[in-house]
Amino acid sequence: MSARIIVGVHGRPGNARSLDDIGRWAAGRGDGFLTYDQYGVNRPDCQRIPDDTLLDHLVAELADVVGRVAPQSEVVLWGHSFGAMLCAHLLGRRPSALARPVAAAVLSGFCPRRREFLDYNESRLRLSKAEFDRRHLCRADPWPEAFARSMRAVPHGDVPLADDYDDVVRAIDVPVLLLRGEHDICSEAQQREVTGLLRNAQAHAVTGASHYLFVEDPDSTFAIADGFLGGLDTRPSGAAP
Template sequence: MVYAEPTKEGFIEVGEQRSWYRVTGSIGDRPPLVTLHGGPGATHDYLLSLTELAGPGRAVVHYDQLGNGRSTRLPGAEPGSWTVQRFLDELDALLNGLCIAEDYVLFGQSWGGMLAAEHAVRRPAGLRGLILANSPASMRLWSDAAAELRAALPADVQAALLRHEAAGTTDREEYVEAMRVFYRRHVCRLDPWPEELEATLAAIDADPTVYHTMNGPAEFHVIGSLRNWSIVDRLPAIAAPTLVISGRHDEATPATVQPFAERIRDSRWVVFEESSHMPHIEEPARFRSVVEEFLDGLH
């Protein structure tokens, strides 16, 4: 798939590191849409279809979070340095560097939604709207849901996953193949996967530092530093109008998403019936319609 060329791209200084960004469209009289990709430790590539939301007066901003993609890589960094606060500081640097901190909308997908929610509970004055796509409100809820979804996998797939997790050999091809069975049910149900998704997954494989440190070896085996993360009790602090998105076959099951809809006062929850974790790829036409309606309704 060919998407619009960026109208601007470059780097934002974040302390001694640099974050790469691209802007599609022109920043005008409508709040730009800033996209936060998943992972942690993924790249912007699989969210490139969101460039189609750029239009008169509205730009779309993508960036690679620190640790992967075109941004600074730190494979030798202390594991304890990869914190939620580090990525919040990076987001602040991006908003300030692009001079949009007084007027913007956040779109966060998966981990990006967790990060966007962490940003939103601080009630930043310039946040006009929030889109939380396929994100859990708690990693305990996420892990409980993953256990239920794993239990529905073929017995031989379950056995392979358990065997390698117990042995610490999750880098073996058998584990990767078993993992992909889960992913094709609950991450992206398209066959084949689009090039932009394959590009993001290849980037994680090439440098899994952040993903393995904060998440773990797989979406459903969370043993990293985020394993006890939760924002459930802080959600009532979010004041921005919020669109919550999930897929019917999503690894972010209704139980993991529901706290957003229940605890954010001004929120709307839309479920995409033919999607798993990536409605922007799996149901692009409906996804664009739903998101554009939300963006057009912001004041």
């Protein structure tokens, strides 16, 4: 069994297949990869979770997934977009829900400052959906078939979000890699400010890419992630995350 498991957490809309490239990268490294479809994705018949408790429900679901990893394996979270928000809430607000420690997290397309996100994308959101998706969601042409299907997956409910989650970000005490694309819906300014809130963080942007940078430019994205995980590998034995 792999000594490290990457737990992938997808965004909204989307399902686990949007993270296929991360799974292939993990396998090439000899790491395990565990991902899942979040509650209710493409399941209109499932029990309805009230919107005001849905975020807590999804964070608890992620904690349960992490708990399935074998005790001898190191866990690294990779959350993308809304999945990055779930990872942040688990690590910063609900760490007591974890039955085991998490060594580090990769947060790609992470925009915890909702108001800044909306202001930054105000003009972009006036584009047609097709043009917005082509410029700022994923610039791969054509989209891989499994990824395109994933983007049509219907999430459960509507998660109400606050204007910012600075308190959550400040409380995260594991090493974090922040990733964004040059043309991402997440701004360079927000990434810089969030990096400053974190206790132990690296931040990188992938030139030419947009929100789904690991689909558009996997070589550049995963070279950065390899360097980050390599830094974890060189920690002295027994060092804290």
